[in-house]
Amino acid sequence: MYSPTYAAPTTVDEAVGLLANASGSARVLSGGTDLIIQMRSGRLRPQTIVDIKNIAGTIGIREEADGWHVGAATPGAEIGENAGLCAAWPGVTEAVQLIGSTQVQGRASFAGNLCNASPAGDSVPGLVAAGAKAVIAGKNGKRTIPVEQVPVSPGRTSLAADEFIYEFIIPKSSGKTADAYLRFIPRTEMDIAVVGCGVCVTLDNNGVCTAAKVSLGAVAPTVLVVDAAAKALIGNKLDDATLAKLDAAAQAACNPISDKRGTIEFRTKVAGVLARRTAAIAFSRAAAR
Template sequence: MAQLDYLAPLKVEDAVKALAATGSYALAGGTDLLVQLRSGRIRPDTIVDLKRIAGTIGIREEAGGFVIGAATPGAMIGEHEALSRAWPGLVEAVSLIGSTQVQGRASLAGNLCNASPAADSVPAMIAARAVCVVVGPAGRREVPVEAIGTAPGRTSLAPGEFVLEIRLPPRPARSSDAYLRLIPRTEMDIAVVGAGVNLTLDAAGVVIEAQVALGAVAPTALLVPDAGAALVGSKLDEASLAALDTAARAACHPISDKRGTAEYRTKIAGVLARRAAFIAYERAGARA
């Protein structure tokens, strides 16, 4: 009979060593891993719990930005006032994941490394230009969030590597973000399309920097530079929003599946990008 080992190392080196073995899976909140284990989709030999490693749970401000530990649960992120003021879009994306009970466990890095193209926090993190601190047998490296997922369920992490923390850059004045997703219901669902928009305005209310990221419209969440560029120099007039809509749709190459057709997803990507841009713009203006 198969045996399942559970390890909860205190040190990064021990976790790296344990995760380098085949059949090892990293456990943060476990809200995806345990479901996959129960359904028989994965049959791990070893589960390596990362939550006892110092720094994997918690949020700290550092060099003008924020550092979020890999296993920090959604509930802690949602309740963090300074983070919510600076990155309301990222926080709302995290808060949309699962139920209240799931929020007590589900982690930011787990949502990323589960590598679902529909993960809610990922477009918001990409739009925020968030960077992952990855540790592994070859040491420590920093990679942008969009470089982690490579395909549904697959990441660029090498054996033994895991995400230790996620860093958000310093926040200029008059900048804010927003995330919207479409689900057939009102909660407890998976995004058919997700859109994160992160904007910085000048004193006159003109967009000087814009990042747009989309979820569930391609094998991985996408950064869409053309969509961001469509907004720069505008005050979100109709023409720039139409250009955003077009650019967002052009970036989509979704599949048709039980959650939505490719055609529908593509249309909705444009709709949500416009709506999220509008919300981010209002918020950024309020942070003058």
């Protein structure tokens, strides 16, 4: 019979030790809104579960000189209540709050959403577009990598067996920089993105884009950084020609599958639509700063 062991360490070293020495498969537990569902369905049967929520720094939000430090297991509800972070990064914070329901929001976290490594994770394109980094703890200490380097394929991450995400660092936004995230779902909530799009732009005083990052979710095995889409924006105002180029670049980057949630054709077209709509929100937010 399946009977996993559960540990709730209080230090990073203890957690790394548990992960490094686990016999059989181990999983890190943050909010558990994916892990517990997958265990109940029988899809995952980790032998060891390491709950990181008792480790100082894994829950909570601090504004520091190098950016916003958000603990890996900080629940969506708490992120949504942080007025400073929400004002600085409306796209990032709105995205995480789209996950699940009000009840799920009490637990669902950035780290869980990212390490579940679904290409459809709602919080990921927003973090990617904003240039967020993941601070990863392991037996060799801590290392920091861009968020987009964490997932490598559906269900798999680049983290070693002894590693876990300790926190995220989201840069401070300055000047006319703003982000947005939109997803397409058949309903209005409680759903999984058929396509997701995060856009972050910086404008000059004339409304011309000087920097941009565009990320697409659910249109490839991992969340994409679409450089061609960013190029379509940089140096331009948000006019019809720019939007058309952006749409085309987003569509060109797609490499989706047809499955129960959408066809290749549908996902590709909607990626272009969402890129345009998300960019419009990001531009308008940036212009207002």
